[in-house]
Amino acid sequence: xxxxxxxxxxxxxxxxxxxxxxxxxxxxxxxxxxxxxxxxxxxxxxxxxxxxxxxxxxxxxxxxxxxxxxxxxxxxxxxxxxxxxxxxxxxxxxxxxxxxxxxxxxxxxxxxxxxxxxxxxxxxxxxxxxxxxxxxxxxxxxxxxxxxxxxxxxxxxxxxxxxxxxxxxxxxxxxxxxxxxxxxxxxxxxxxxxxxxxxxxxxxxxxxxxxxxxxxxxxxxxxxxxxxxxxxxxxxxxxxxxxxxxxxxxxxxxxxxxxxxxxxxxxxxxxxxxxxxxxxxxxxxxxxxxxxxxxxxxxxxxxxxxx
Amino acid sequence: xxxxxxxxxxxxxxxxxxxxxxxxxxxxxxxxxxxxxxxxxxxxxxxxxxxxxxxxxxxxxxxxxxxxxxxxxxxxxxxxxxxxxxxxxxxxxxxxxxxxxxxxxxxxxxxxxxxxxxxxxxxxxxxxxxxxxxxxxxxxxxxxxxxxxxxxxxxxxxxxxxxxxxxxxxxxxxxxxxxxxxxxxxxxxxxxxxxxxxxxxxxxxxxxxxxxxxxxxxxxxxxxxxxxxxxxxxxxxxxxxxxxxxxxxxxxxxxxxxxxxxxxxxxxxxxxxxxxx
Numbered sequence: 302x303x304x305x306x307x308x309x310x311x312x313x314x315x316x317x318x319x320x321x322x323x324x325x326x327x328x329x330x331x332x333x334x335x336x337x338x339x340x341x342x343x344x345x346x347x348x349x350x351x352x353x354x355x356x357x358x359x360x361x362x363x364x365x366x367x368x369x370x371x372x373x374x375x376x377x378x379x380x381x382x383x384x385x386x387x388x389x390x391x392x393x394x395x396x397x398x399x400x401x402x403x404x405x406x407x408x409x410x411x412x413x414x415x416x417x418x419x420x421x422x423x424x425x426x427x428x429x430x431x432x433x434x435x436x437x438x439x440x441x442x443x444x445x446x447x448x449x450x451x452x453x454x455x456x457x458x459x460x461x462x463x464x465x466x467x468x469x470x471x472x473x474x475x476x477x478x479x480x481x482x483x484x485x486x487x488x489x490x491x492x493x494x495x496x497x498x499x500x501x502x503x504x505x506x507x508x509x510x511x512x513x514x515x516x517x518x519x520x521x522x523x524x525x526x527x528x529x530x531x532x533x534x535x536x537x538x539x540x541x542x543x544x545x546x547x548x549x550x551x552x553x554x555x556x557x558x559x560x561x562x563x564x565x566x567x568x569x570x571x572x573x574x575x576x577x578x579x580x581x582x583x584x585x586x587x588x589x590x591x592x593x594x595x596x597x598x599x600x601x602x603x604x605x606x607x608x
Numbered sequence: 609x610x611x612x613x614x615x616x617x618x619x620x621x622x623x624x625x626x627x628x629x630x631x632x633x634x635x636x637x638x639x640x641x642x643x644x645x646x647x648x649x650x651x652x653x654x655x656x657x658x659x660x661x662x663x664x665x666x667x668x669x670x671x672x673x674x675x676x677x678x679x680x681x682x683x684x685x686x687x688x689x690x691x692x693x694x695x696x697x698x699x700x701x702x703x704x705x706x707x708x709x710x711x712x713x714x715x716x717x718x719x720x721x722x723x724x725x726x727x728x729x730x731x732x733x734x735x736x737x738x739x740x741x742x743x744x745x746x747x748x749x750x751x752x753x754x755x756x757x758x759x760x761x762x763x764x765x766x767x768x769x770x771x772x773x774x775x776x777x778x779x780x781x782x783x784x785x786x787x788x789x790x791x792x793x794x795x796x797x798x799x800x801x802x803x804x805x806x807x808x809x810x811x812x813x814x815x816x817x818x819x820x821x822x823x824x825x826x827x828x829x830x831x832x833x834x835x836x837x838x839x840x841x842x843x844x845x846x847x848x849x850x851x852x853x854x855x856x857x858x859x860x861x862x863x864x865x866x867x868x869x870x871x872x873x874x875x876x877x878x879x880x881x882x883x884x885x
Contacts, residue, residue, distance in 0.1 A: 323709075323710060323711040323712065324711075325705075325709055325711075325787075325788035325789070326705045326709035326710065326711030326714065327711055329701045329702060329704055329705035329709060329788075329792070330701070330702045330705045330706065330711075330717060332697075332698045332701065332702070332758075333698050333699065333701070333702035333721070333758060333763055334702070334717060334720075334721075336698065336754075336757065336758030337720070337721060337724050337758050337760065339739065340736060340739070340754070340755060340758055341724040341727055341732065341758070341760075342720070342724065343735070343739070344732035344734075344735035344736050344739065345727055345731075345732055345735075347735035347738070348731060348732055348734065348735055351734065351735070358734065358737070358738055406624070406627070409620060409624060410624065413616075413617060413620045414617065414620050414621040414624050415613075415617060415618065415621045416621055416625070418871075420624055420625070420628055421875055422867075422868075422871055422875075423625075423628035423631055423632055424628060424631055425867075425871075425874075425875065426631055426632060426635060426864075426867075427631055427634075429813055429863055429864075429867045429874070430635070430817075430860045430863060430864070431816070431817040431819070431835055431859060431860055431863070432817065432819065433817075433819050433835045433838060433839050433859070434638075434838065434856040434859050434860045435634070437838065437839070437842045437852060437856050438634050438635075438637070438638050438853070438856060439634065440842075441641075441849055441852075441853075442634060442637065444650075447650035448650070449637060449650070449652075449654050452650070452652040452654075453652075453654075456652065456653075482630075482631065485631075486631070487878065490875055490878050490879050491878065491879060493879065494879030494880070539726070539728075542728060543728045543729060543730065545729075545730050545820060546819040546820055549819075549823075550819070550839055564728070564730040567730060567731070568730065568733075571733070571734050572824065577734055580734055581734060584730070584731035584732065584734070585731070587728050587730065587731045588727065588728065588731050591726055591727075591728055592726065595726055
């Protein structure tokens with residue numbers, strides 16, 4: 302099967318090799334396609350079907366009851382869901398902040414420093430370490446009375462530093478600070494690659510024309526990295542909708558649901574509240590948001606990106 | 609020529625290192641805390657270098673205490689290595705087909721692969737749970753490995769690299785009578801070796817760090833992986849912060865070692881593929 306006869310005529314060989322290529326193609330993609338169909342595509346469809354039911358997965362399949370759009374209607378009256386969704390929208394703010402910092406750092410690291418690769422590694426460290434470890438460390442760092450952050454703040458003269466993760470007003474901002482901290486390294490690396498692809502003679506020409514650093518940034522660097530910015534913006538926004546583990550470990554949605562997000566509420570509803578149907582309707586809201594962002598990407602790319 | 613250093617550049621470098629310190633301090637604090645006796649943990653000013661050292665006892669308490677860190681480690685290494693291997697095989701085969709083999713429906717299938725890329729993990733965990741339950745794979749390492757092995761991302765990323773191979777190389781081998789499988793293993797794979805290394809390292813890091821899948825698909829204590837292990841350890845023995853930090857350090861050390869060895873591959877791979885875990 303793997304060997305072709307060397308004596309075969311040239312014309313026949315071409316035809317046969319196309320057919321063989323075709324069979325080989327199916328064999329080569331089969332494991333991946335089967336895996337994706339069973340573990341991603343079928344589950345996506347099942348989630349949609351389940352979102353129209355009132356069902357708990359611990360009772361058998363015969364207990365499934367279709368209730369139409371009632372789960373979705375219930376979402377609109379569910380305060381915890383509304384808080385979670387609102388928090389998801391607030392978390393989107395993390396992305397532009399990340400992008401601004403990482404672009405500034407990338408421009409500086411690209412042109413104005415020694416020890417480039419050391420700096421890259423340093424900024425990238427949070428991204429490779431496990432989010433569970435990061436969350437546990439920040440729980441201690443942010444600890445209200447004895448944590449190093451508040452001790453330092455008190456030493457600097459702030460008598461009543463915020464209670465961070467324990468305070469309903471500061472908990473979500475604390476989570477956002479950590480998310481920015483974790484994500485900057487990734488954006489930085491991508492930006493550095495984009496900066497290296499900008500032709501050097503553009504800057505030389507600008508130098509001849511007497512352009513200053515800021516003009517060069519706004520007229521050359523910023524427009525030329527705009528495809529990268531767009532890419533990072535879209536993947537970043539999508540990934541904030543996906544964030545779950547940081548919330549689960551850091552605050553478990555608390556205090557008083559102030560850091561709950563849709564993924565977290567979905568998990569609680571599905572695996573602790575055991576409401577499979579209801580949880581599935583949240584899953585589709587989540588999917589809807591991600592699809593919306595992707596569609597905006599598809600249509601917006603041509604309009605907003607300067608190549 | 610003598611190398612000259614520019615004063616302004618040195619200044620900017622120092623400034624960036626200072627900002628960089630913000631990204632390292634939590635790790636330094638984690639490590640230094642794990643070396644201290646408990647009473648020194650929240651001392652102020654912070655003792656970045658401990659005055660009293662208690663390394664052996666802290667790590668000994670973590671590794672040979674109530675929580676089986678050795679077992680967590682073994683479970684994680686097993687699941688991570690097998691997932692990485694399977695994922696590498698499946699992804700590279702599909703990537704090769706999508707880049708160099710002609711077959712009907714190729715573009716359509718690739719479109720499907722790209723679409724699955726969009727689906728958030730959390731939105732399909734319930735049906736995934738049901739499917740694994742039907743297959744009797746809940747609470748098994750095999751189930752966890754299967755869930756982690758089929759990555760649209762890997763296929764997409766490796767395909768980019770396979771596309772860089774000139775058709776002539778492969779065509780020449782075909783004319784010499786080599787079969788597709790042989791061409792794949794002896795010519796195509798070696799040509800994309802750096803990309804394979806990058807993807808393997810990334811997949812290793814992502815699987816090692818995976819928290820959601822073990823949380824949902826495992827039940828038994830003796831099967832749990834390190835991320836679940838440290839989370840339980842931290843929330844149940846909350847008051848012993850030096851020990852908790854020793855556990856956290858233990859959990860990320862392998863990653864840091866792998867990252868430092870393979871940092872060039874990781875950083876270049878991320879930059880080239882623009883990938884996200």
